[in-house]
Amino acid sequence: MSNFIKNSAIIWCVLLAGYNYTFAQAHQKGDGVVNIGVGVGGGLGTPVGLSYEYGFSDKLSGGIFLGYAGLKEDFGFASYKWTYILGGARASYHFNFNVERLDPYVGIILGYNYAKGSWDGSGSNWPTPSAGGVVYGGHAGARYYLSEKFALFGEVGYGLGALTAGIAFKL
Numbered sequence: 001m002s003n004f005i006k007n008s009a010i011i012w013c014v015l016l017a018g019y020n021y022t023f024a025q026a027h028q029k030g031d032g033v034v035n036i037g038v039g040v041g042g043g044l045g046t047p048v049g050l051s052y053e054y055g056f057s058d059k060l061s062g063g064i065f066l067g068y069a070g071l072k073e074d075f076g077f078a079s080y081k082w083t084y085i086l087g088g089a090r091a092s093y094h095f096n097f098n099v100e101r102l103d104p105y106v107g108i109i110l111g112y113n114y115a116k117g118s119w120d121g122s123g124s125n126w127p128t129p130s131a132g133g134v135v136y137g138g139h140a141g142a143r144y145y146l147s148e149k150f151a152l153f154g155e156v157g158y159g160l161g162a163l164t165a166g167i168a169f170k171l
Helices: 001-016
Strands: 031-039 048-055 060-074 078-094 102-121 130-145 150-157 165-171
Touching: 031 060, 031 150, 048 078, 060 102, 060 150
Parallel strands: none
Antiparallel strands: 031 048, 031 165, 048 060, 060 078, 078 102, 102 130, 130 150, 150 165
16 A cells, blocks of 8 residues: 555544544434445455445434455466355344444344356366355444544444444435
8 A cells, every 4th residue: 555545544534533523322313324344254355345224213223235255266277266245134223322422233134145156267177156045144333433424333243254344424
C-alpha cells in the first residue's frame, strides 16, 4: 500500500473520530444502515460482504446481505479456482446498554449459498464441483459510531467468515 493511501486513511480516521456529535441512541426506528466488511476464518481467501438494514423499531431491524469469497490455488501446471457467494435476508435485535454511540445486536440470517470449483489446466478429468442451497444462522455484533453517520462494526457468526469487521454508514 502506498504511503499516500496510508496517510490519507489515517487523516480520514482522525477527522472522523474527532467529529464530536452527541446523540442519545445509536439505533433508532427509521434508520437505514449499510455495512461494508471483510472477514476472516472462512477458508476461501478474504471474504467481502455488504449488507443493508432498516430500523422497523428502536429494537428491530431487517434487511439484506450479499457476500463473496474466492480462492485460487496454483499448482504450477494448472490451477483450481473456488468461488463462494451468499445472499439472504437478515434481522437483528438491538440492545440499549446506555453507552453512547454503541449499537450492540444479535440476529438471524436466512438465505441461499452457491459454491463452485473450477479447474484450469491440462487434463480434463478433474472434477468441477458445485453446490448450493438454503442456509440459516445467527450473528452477534456491534457498531461504534465515530460520528452521527459513520461507524466501525464487528460481527461473529454465520457469514462468509467467522469474524467480520468493517465500516457502516447511516443513510
